[in-house]
Amino acid sequence: MRPKSQAKPLSQETSCSFAAAPPQVSEWRRFRRVFLKRKVVICGVAIIALLVVTALFAPLLAPHHPDKQNLSQALQGPSGEHWLGTDHLGRDQLSRLIFGTRIALQVGVISVGVATAIGITLGLVAGYFGGWIDHLLMRVIDALMAIPFLVLALAFAAVLGGGLVNVMISLGLALVPAYCRLMRGQVLSVKQNDYFMAARVIGAGTCRIMLRHVLPNCLPPIIVLITLNMGIAILAEAALSFLGIGINPPTAAWGAMIHSGYRFLLTHPLLSFMPGLCILLVVLSFNMVGDGLRDALDPRLRGTL
Amino acid sequence: MQYYYWLGGICRGNLGRSLVYKEDVSALIGKRLPVTVHLGLVSLFISVSLGITAGIVSAVTRGSFLDQLITLLANVGVAIPTFWLGIMGIYFFGLKLGWLPIWGYTSPFQNFWLSTRQLVMPAVCLAVVPLAMMTRQSRSSMLEVIRQDYIRTARSKGLKERAVIMRHALKNALILIITLIGLQVASLFSGSVLVETVFNIPGVGRLLVNAVFSKDFVVVQACVLVVAALVAVVNLATDIAYGWLDPRMRQG
Numbered sequence: 001m002r003p004k005s006q007a008k009p010l011s012q013e014t015s016c017s018f019a020a021a022p023p024q025v026s027e028w029r030r031f032r033r034v035f036l037k038r039k040v041v042i043c044g045v046a047i048i049a050l051l052v053v054t055a056l057f058a059p060l061l062a063p064h065h066p067d068k069q070n071l072s073q074a075l076q077g078p079s080g081e082h083w084l085g086t087d088h089l090g091r092d093q094l095s096r097l098i099f100g101t102r103i104a105l106q107v108g109v110i111s112v113g114v115a116t117a118i119g120i121t122l123g124l125v126a127g128y129f130g131g132w133i134d135h136l137l138m139r140v141i142d143a144l145m146a147i148p149f150l151v152l153a154l155a156f157a158a159v160l161g162g163g164l165v166n167v168m169i170s171l172g173l174a175l176v177p178a179y180c181r182l183m184r185g186q187v188l189s190v191k192q193n194d195y196f197m198a199a200r201v202i203g204a205g206t207c208r209i210m211l212r213h214v215l216p217n218c219l220p221p222i223i224v225l226i227t228l229n230m231g232i233a234i235l236a237e238a239a240l241s242f243l244g245i246g247i248n249p250p251t252a253a254w255g256a257m258i259h260s261g262y263r264f265l266l267t268h269p270l271l272s273f274m275p276g277l278c279i280l281l282v283v284l285s286f287n288m289v290g291d292g293l294r295d296a297l298d299p300r301l302r303g304t305l
Numbered sequence: 306m307q308y309y310y311w312l313g314g315i316c317r318g319n320l321g322r323s324l325v326y327k328e329d330v331s332a333l334i335g336k337r338l339p340v341t342v343h344l345g346l347v348s349l350f351i352s353v354s355l356g357i358t359a360g361i362v363s364a365v366t367r368g369s370f371l372d373q374l375i376t377l378l379a380n381v382g383v384a385i386p387t388f389w390l391g392i393m394g395i396y397f398f399g400l401k402l403g404w405l406p407i408w409g410y411t412s413p414f415q416n417f418w419l420s421t422r423q424l425v426m427p428a429v430c431l432a433v434v435p436l437a438m439m440t441r442q443s444r445s446s447m448l449e450v451i452r453q454d455y456i457r458t459a460r461s462k463g464l465k466e467r468a469v470i471m472r473h474a475l476k477n478a479l480i481l482i483i484t485l486i487g488l489q490v491a492s493l494f495s496g497s498v499l500v501e502t503v504f505n506i507p508g509v510g511r512l513l514v515n516a517v518f519s520k521d522f523v524v525v526q527a528c529v530l531v532v533a534a535l536v537a538v539v540n541l542a543t544d545i546a547y548g549w550l551d552p553r554m555r556q557g
Contacts, residue, residue, distance in 0.1 A: 146537045146540070147536070148492065149491070149495055151498065154498065154513060154525075155525060155526075231384060235386055239499055243502060243514055265392065265400065275389075276386055276390075276392070280385055
């Protein structure tokens with residue numbers, strides 16, 4: 001799905017305006033200036049910050065317990081007691097939305113973390129050593145890339161089963177190909193540089209070159225991809241939960257809330273409207289921040305996307 | 306060894322028997338694939354035609370209010386949950402206004418009018434994400450082309466702006482855009498899984514979801530295989546089209 005199209009312009013970039021070692025002050029300042037120039041990026045950062053704070057302090061912010069049922073108050077409209085009304089089991093909708101931020105953030109961070117860890121390692125190995133390892137890995141990745149992201153995630157989820165942990169692993173695995181490809185391309189371009197040759201000439205070991213010289217210089221586009229994929233992972237988790245294959249019912253996940261609100265659409269549209277709006281806002285913010293990062297890290301793409 | 310037999314079967318066009326439907330999987334998929342392809346083609350048409358237009362308008366009027374509006378809408382479109390959009394569509398156009406039927410699928414050969422009415426909402430919902438991606442990408446490839454020297458040459462020899470854009474810029478930008486269509490097909494399949502579930506359309510996406518539910522692994526792997534094969538074929542086709550449109554690529 002999206003990672004493929006996003007990865008394309010990124011993998012073309014060869015320059016690393018960000019030096020390996022600690023970025024100089026002026027570089028950092030330039031980065032910050034470009035990054036924060038656009039208002040949408042600032043909005044995105046603000047919304048993500050709000051998301052993190054909400055997730056951390058969910059028990060304090062939520063007016064009710066998210067899973068506490070009260071059937072006598074089921075399917076109520078918005079009121080002073082329940083700001084966004086209650087669902088079919090009498091659970092407070094606002095509290096469930098607030099606790100849903102935890103799931104969304106958790107899924108985003110962990111699944112993208114899994115994908116990054118596996119993808120970077122494989123890409124580094126493939127790009128660094130080349131030869132048959134590279135050929136083998138890349139053919140497998142090519143085959144996986146032909147499968148649409150959500151279909152691939154569904155297939156992994158079918159094998160692993162539902163539940164929060166399995167969904168995170170499924171999404172993580174489905175995102176691996178994009179990272180592996182991007183990382184390999186980066187490694188190949190870093191290998192062309194003089195400092196790479198210099199490191200080999202002075203006799204640095206394979207591990208040392210890989211971790212100290214190659215890896216840091218490959219990171220900028222990876223960071224952009226991570227940010228963009230956070231949104232994609234959250235969106236895909238909501239989709240899986242909506243289909244009923246993701247996170248199991250009692251947990252307050254946004255996708256699952258849309259699913260259960262769907263049955264009461266005619267009388268209580270708010271039940272499925274609000275979680276969707278939350279997903280939209282969060283995903284939009286991650287995309288905006290990702291775009292801002294790309295502009296700041298790769299000057300050649302500035303303003304074109 | 307089991308995998309070996311399965312692979313051998315595929316070469317002979319046999320995808321195995323469904324554990325749940327007790328039917329040949331190839332027959333199951335054969336019945337549903339035309340539905341998904343119909344839906345997908347309509348969505349592809351919407352997203353490509355509107356996406357390229359919006360992208361070009363936005364690139365040509367770069368920095369204007371219109372450009373900002375299109376960019377904003379495209380960004381929202383990429384982030385929108387497809388299934389949620391479908392549900393909201395059902396609520397407003399199906400339940401509240403009563404304009405469109407809220408679910409089902411009819412073959413256009415049986416009842417064309419009903420089929421079209423049923424298809425409007427799913428196709429539009431499915432088109433939104435590829436449309437937004439298409440807009441962003443065609444905007445950026447158009448901007449890329451406008452920066453080239455030959456555009457400056459065309460302008461400096463006194464051509465009208467319209468001719469510069471339509472004849473020189475658009476032609477070259479389209480070459481870049483063609484390859485993007487191949488990428489959209491994968492995202493259409495992802496979306497069709499959701500749209501077919503929301504609108505209760507008997508396509509491959511729904512078959513896949515139901516198979517995951519009933520742990521019918523034969524069907525799951527067959528669906529994934531068929532979808533991957535289709536995506537690969539479309540990508541191959543766009544690559545060939547690319548070489549055909551751009552003589553520079555033929556040597557490489």
